[in-house]
Each structure stands twice: as C-alpha cells, then as structure tokens.
Amino acid sequence: MKVVIAGGGTGGHLFPGIAIAEAINERYPTAEILFISTKRAFDATHLTLNNFRFQPISSPPFSLKPTFPIIFLKALISSVKILKQYQPNILIGLGGFGSVPPILAAIIWKIPFVILEQNYVPGKANRLLARWSKGIYSQWAGARKFFVASGRKFIHSGSPLRNSMRIIDKNSARCQLGISPEKMTISIVGGSQGASALNTFMLSEAEHLRSFKDKIQIIHLTGKDYENTVRKAYSSNGIESYVQPFTNEMAIIYSATDLIISRAGGIALQEIAHYGIPAILIPYPFAAENHQLANAREVEKAGGAIVIEEKCLQKGTITKIAGEFLSDSIKFLEMGRAIQSFAPYNAKN
Known part of the structure; x- marks a missing residue:
C-alpha cells in the first residue's frame, strides 16, 4: 500500500499527518508513506526528526497578487508529476493551502482522497474540495453543518495525536x-x-x-x-x-x-x-x-x-x-x- 499525506506549514496541519503516518506504520508495516509538504523549514525539521520521506512543493496561500497563478500552477504541475511517479493508493489532505495542489492532482489522476479538518469553521479549501473526497474527518461534531451536501462522508473522528503525546507523572x-x-x-x-x-x-x-x-x-x-x-x-x-x-x-x-x-x-x-x-x-x-x-x-x-x-x-x-x-x-x-x-x-x- 502506498499513501501520500499532503499539507503542512504549521503544527496544526502537519502534526495530525505525522500521527496518521505513525498509525499506518503500526497497522501496515510494509506500507510506503510519502509526505508532500510545503517548503517551510518547519515541515522539513519535523518530518526529518520523525524519519518520514517528503517532497516539498511551493504551495502559495491564496493571493490576489499577479504572481499567484504562476506559482500555484507550478505547485500543481509538481504535484501531478509526484503522484504520477509514486502512484499512491490514497491521498490524505491535511487542510490548508499546502494540501490544495496535491488534492487537485489526485482528482486529475483519479486517486481517491480524504481530508482532515481541525477547526470548527472549516477552511475554504476543504469546503471546496469535500465534494470529490471519499471522506471528511472532522475534529468537531458541529462542523457537520458546513458539509451538509457531503452526507455520510462526514465523520466526527477527532484529530489524531502523535505517539509522543504520552502522559507523564x-x-x-x-x-x-x-x-x-x-x-x-x-x-x-x-x-x-x-x-x-x-x-x-x-x-x-x-x-x-x-x-x-x-x-x-x-x-x-x-x-x-x-x-x-x-x-x-x-x-x-x-x-x-x-x-x-x-x-x-x-x-x-x-x-x-x-x-x-x-x-x-x-x-x-x-x-x-x-x-x-x-x-x-x-x-x-x-x-x-x-x-x-x-x-x-x-x-x-x-x-x-x-x-x-x-x-x-x-x-x-x-x-x-x-x-x-x-x-x-x-x-x-x-x-x-x-x-x-x-x-x-x-x-x-
């Protein structure tokens, strides 16, 4: 099994991805996992620390600047190439701007994907992409009202925590x-x-x-x-x-x-x-x-x-x-x- 986990930039987006990767490794020891991360140093530091493979892309947040379409197109092309080469069975989107180009690439290649939503008010990217997803895993039960059209695809799961979040005396x-x-x-x-x-x-x-x-x-x-x-x-x-x-x-x-x-x-x-x-x-x-x-x-x-x-x-x-x-x-x-x-x-x- 091959899994791509897409997104990052902050702990709020990246850490649930690391938690999921840990769980996959525990349940499916032969699984291959690749992160498509942002180019922020934060992502590289924590993915390296946790020994996960990653490929960073220049994922720009939405902007009205004239350079935005060009940078976004480059990120999308990079994502399309990565998915073509890696050929994952599923892609997991972590929310935020860093997940958008890889999810669009997954739609292009008809790769099934799910999305994680960590906030009560979902991000615009997740609301837009939810209709094509196989599942929306939300931290908040009340967020269901933002995904009414998604029906049973909405799952109140909470957000996963990393193995390092152990309770100490x-x-x-x-x-x-x-x-x-x-x-x-x-x-x-x-x-x-x-x-x-x-x-x-x-x-x-x-x-x-x-x-x-x-x-x-x-x-x-x-x-x-x-x-x-x-x-x-x-x-x-x-x-x-x-x-x-x-x-x-x-x-x-x-x-x-x-x-x-x-x-x-x-x-x-x-x-x-x-x-x-x-x-x-x-x-x-x-x-x-x-x-x-x-x-x-x-x-x-x-x-x-x-x-x-x-x-x-x-x-x-x-x-x-x-x-x-x-x-x-x-x-x-x-x-x-x-x-x-x-x-x-x-x-x-």
Whole structure:
C-alpha cells in the first residue's frame, strides 16, 4: 500500500499527518508513506526528526497578487508529476493551502482522497474540495453543518495525536524541566510559531504575578525573538520559570501543567484536552474567518475553558484567575474534566 499525506506549514496541519503516518506504520508495516509538504523549514525539521520521506512543493496561500497563478500552477504541475511517479493508493489532505495542489492532482489522476479538518469553521479549501473526497474527518461534531451536501462522508473522528503525546507523572515532568514539583504551574503556549501578543502581554503581567511568586511558577514557550526578554521579566519579579522558544517535548510541558494559556488552534485544543488541562484561551484574532474564536467558544460552552479575546486583555487578568485557582482548585479540576471530553480516544483508527 502506498499513501501520500499532503499539507503542512504549521503544527496544526502537519502534526495530525505525522500521527496518521505513525498509525499506518503500526497497522501496515510494509506500507510506503510519502509526505508532500510545503517548503517551510518547519515541515522539513519535523518530518526529518520523525524519519518520514517528503517532497516539498511551493504551495502559495491564496493571493490576489499577479504572481499567484504562476506559482500555484507550478505547485500543481509538481504535484501531478509526484503522484504520477509514486502512484499512491490514497491521498490524505491535511487542510490548508499546502494540501490544495496535491488534492487537485489526485482528482486529475483519479486517486481517491480524504481530508482532515481541525477547526470548527472549516477552511475554504476543504469546503471546496469535500465534494470529490471519499471522506471528511472532522475534529468537531458541529462542523457537520458546513458539509451538509457531503452526507455520510462526514465523520466526527477527532484529530489524531502523535505517539509522543504520552502522559507523564506530573512530578517527574517538573523534575525533567528543573522546576519545583510543588508549585502551581502555569504554561503559556503560543502554538508552533509562538505568539508575540501573548509574549508582550506576559511581560507586563509578570509584575502582577509577583504577588504569587512563592506559590506559582511559569513555563513559557515564546517562539523566536522573545526568549531572553521574557525570561528576564520573570526573573526580575522573583518568579521561577522555564522559558524556551520551542520544544519537541510537549508531552513533558503538558504533563507538568496545572493551568494553560493558549491560542485556540484545533490541534492545540486536542492536545490540551488529551491532558485534561483547564485552559485560558486567547484566540488569534486574525485567523481565517475567526475560526480560533469559534473553536474556543465550543470548549467554553462545555465548561472546559475561559475565553478572553485579545482585544479584551487587561493587566492583572491572568493574576486574578491564578488567584482563583489557588483558592478554589475544585473549580479548575472540573474544567479539566470538561475539556477532556474533547479528547480523541480513537482518532487514529
């Protein structure tokens, strides 16, 4: 069996593909898998790290620039050539602009394909291509309303998680990070590329969190450029912290965490749900069709998160919630159980 997995560019698109590839290898050891990825360094780094074959193509996001048709046509021609040479039995589209040229090439060669949708509000590419797919595997039950014409092809599967997303003993995880095993641990995670607005906000919030410096500690994944500045802000306020630009050991981060502050991308929410971590969600306000806010509101409705829109962030907000956590941990345990209802127990199947 030959499988092509198409898409990437961010963790939200690429990581489910890696999870699926792992599951295929476990179930069908002789299967051959090829990723058609974007040319972003992120894809090459993680596919190489996980020992998967890949061929990158220049997949441009939709644009009104006059060069877009030319670049897109090149990506389509590259995809047609790759599929002709590889001749897969099936193609799996991961959503996003990186999956469009390979899916169109699959339609040209009459290769069956399925698509994954990680967001409550589906991307335009997936909505357009769904009619030709053999299946739409969605993270959200409520996304069905966007695929009414697809009927039984729509499957609420959840999004698959990588094998590395194992649950570790909390004290062990904290020891591996070199932080206190006793203190309440707040993690700030901006996604695979960090989040400058969250970093900037926490620089000022550190001053307020100082009042709890003997009771809390911070794990903060900043993305590039902010690491030293953020670390200094916590240090100057006497707050114990673990600050890194990025990590490939998210299982340790999640396992060590009591309360998480995060954007609201689909895969980030599946991972948080898997670990049952109560969340403060600050959706990225410029996501296509504001899909992160829609994701966050679904989790909030279930009682698993507090949602704060970026425009509503005020100094002292996080400190106030941290104080509530310290005085009423039962409330946050209930939030953790509520968000766990979104965990994809059988998504790989």
